[in-house]
Amino acid sequence: MQTTSASITMIYVKPRAGISVNVLAGAACLLTFLLSGCSTVPSSPATSIDAGQKVSAPAFEVIPLGTAGGLNESNLSSYLISPGYNHRYIAFDAGSVMAGLKVAAANDAFATLPVQTDLTVEGNVLTRHITGYALSHAHLDHVAGLVINATDDTPKPVYAMPFTIKTLKENVFNWALWPNFTNEGSGYKLNRYRYTYMQAGEAQTLGDTGCSLTAYPLSHAGADKSSAFLYQCDDNAVLYLGDTGPDAVEGAGQLAGLWKTAAPLIKSGRLKGVFIEASYPSDRADNALFGHLTPAWLMRELDTLAALTDIENPASALRGLKVIITHIKPSLNKQENTLLKIKSELEALNTQGVTLIFPQQGEPFYL
Template sequence: MKRIILMILICCACVTITHAQSVFKVVPLGVKGGIDESDLSAYLAAPAGSDDYICLDAGTLHAGIQKAIDRGTFHQPAGAFLKQHVKAYFISHPHLDHVAGLIINSPEDTAKNIYGLPFCLDVILDKYFSWQSWANFGDEGETPQLKKYHYAPMTAGAVTPIDHTQMQVTAYPLSHSSPYQSTAFLVNYKDNYLLYLGDTGADAVEKSDKLQQLWQTVAPLVKAKRLKAIFIEVSFPEEQPRQQLFGHLTPSLLMQEMQVLSGLSGADAMDGLPVVITHIKPSGNNEALIRQQVTRLNNLHLRVIFPEQGKPLQF
């Protein structure tokens, strides 16, 4: 009897530990960096145990939700899920592979906020939700305004509470083939964090300090083990010429940036840190090369994750 009671206590402790360690859930709706319009950058994020998601970029929505349904991740029709459970959009930059799902699904969506830095929202307002290219579902710009979406400009470095969720988000500018910009979003839930980077070049290539500033900001969170994961792009393998990166990373450039973060936070803090590789350009054998090269260069012992469309991640 004592042995049975001990086993029950051990099992209960394991359950408690697992629950305590799982703070966020992320469902990738799209993981690629081009070609396949049904699998473009979009990630749903919510606290573990909640179904109130924010969408980090929105290249693919309906097709990604349907993929998650097919995998058994979600259990209601894609349209109903989009309307009920996606509470807001965070767009890193206005390139089409990051906004196409938002634009195409807008007629069937419900009223929501679109968050982003002003440079990004201005393009969505002027170029996409204009009557020459699409109906204006926003609450600014060309008339008539259908006023389904509210533009919510963010201030870099300022914490923004997100309506209808338990999360807060802070935006930080990135360089994406200078002078063009992108954005990193730091998601906060009860002093635990996820860091999602839109497309970005390395500081050395971009002649920028945007990533250096970002790493200085999040290094204390890494050191304290409160940054639960980094989502960061690796668009091209090493074979891509530097002059043809167009504001993207390769495996070695990623690891150079991770070394900078390690120098600020300490190598021990980086050991096992989940790093999710996003935005792989799927041409040819790019994905296989990137997998091999990232694995080979991972001297920091990061927990490297290659996400799959519709398959949930827990952090």
């Protein structure tokens, strides 16, 4: 079993109002790197680095804007990811945007950005550093932040599979629920968001960033109801999964298809992290999953991935792979802390030895 101390810190420590040590360390190291070639860049918020120890620079920076799988409208799925420290973020899902930016700003997560005289920190990041949105599906807990903040956002692409764009077009940006801030659909088009249709398995180059995005369909109480994104920058990649049920319950085989894509990237060491949901505790009945995973089902899926990665040694195929747990559904029951329950279940079932990361809103980490 392997769990980073970062994950424990992120679970038990509330976001600090003061200076974030890891961000300052990153900023100081970046400055040192620019001046003299420092190579001890922190690879995660709570990873300790001994004096003189050399670690490679992280491939990706992640700033969670929202991490919960429901109930709390100020903390719903959204993750800013940028290659290294370049602060050009793609927002993977957008359940909560401004609420998460405010928490991250209070944690000094954006301390290395140039100070703007005309905008708040969160306004600066929203309008000038989020360069696009990759939406896994159009459920409210994944798009509400984008919809609400569309009024003050700048023009940018929305990357999504056709079924997601169809729902946004017909049911959200239709001048009935909300003005049409997009470039397609009913009525006058405000052209703020440009729909970019993602076809399964076809990489979309992201301008001159050296990065690309590829979408894969997922089954979420039905096939083709959600999607995953493979975000590749140079030789590094992260895999972000939106909501998904287990193949055995969904009967669609879409996770197995995704694992076939991920396996060679793991084998070659290029996949730096997998974002995947664990919505309910493992005692949840299969017929009440509503297209979601439990710790038990998640680990069964990782067993499938391990066998595809190294058929000779599946038990060690995923050792050390960073698995970021998303979309844990909070409970209103006083007696039930689903976060702690799901965390302890995952740790107990982690025979693969993956590194479990439990993100916290506004707390940056590195992959």
